[in-house]
Amino acid sequence: MFGNFLWLIEAVEEKTISEEDFFKLLPQLKCDAQKNLQTIQDSTSWLKTQYGEFKIKPEKIMMMDLFHHFEEKYALKLKEKNIKFHFKGDPNAFVTTDRLLLQYVLDKILNNAVKYSFSGNDIHLQEVTDDRQVIISVSDFGTGMNEKYLSEIFTYGNPLFLGTAGEKGVGLSLKIVKNFVSLMHGNIQITSAENKGTTVSLFVRKFIE
Secondary structure (H helix, E strand, O other): OHHHHHHHHHHHHOOOOOHHHHHHHHHHHHHHHHHHHHHHHHHHHHHHOOOOOOOOOEEEEEHHHHHHHHHHHOHHHHHHOOOEEEEEOOOOOEEEEEHHHHHHHHHHHHHHHHHOOOOOOEEEEEEEEOOOEEEEEEEEOOOOOOHHHHOOOOOOOOOOOOOOOOOOOOOOHHHHHHHHHHHOOOEEEEEEEOOOEEEEEEEEEOOOO
């Protein structure tokens, strides 16, 4: 992307393309820049866990605090698509795990939920606690996926899909998500059906030694 941007600037300076054509290309450049920035940020987050004896730092995290954090972070995107974001579960529920890892994982899952939701749909953040674990699920009612893609969703060979408003992904986030869930000593499960939606569930044990 940086090479393309420099090439375009030089092309304008040398007058091999017009300023009008340059400005026509800016929306695509912006899209490419956003994708490249996301890739860099995702890669940086992952690299921090791969070097220097990384250890998770478990702490008590209130589920409603997480809900309000993401409700605020995604307020604009939710408004643009007229999507309602709901919390389902015990308002006093909590999970004990690494905050940075959990927030990264939920951020990527929610980003996909918004991306693939149809206008006017709902998204649910749900918590269920049993004797051994806390189950945190994000459910949308959007485009969903064919079952044949689910087995490849965490691989580098999985196809990339456009969101319902033409949003593009970088194809890296979910691979890091699976790695981070493993670092939390948890599991992740995805269920999906075409044109019915997707539910992503995290299974996090109550206490981490």
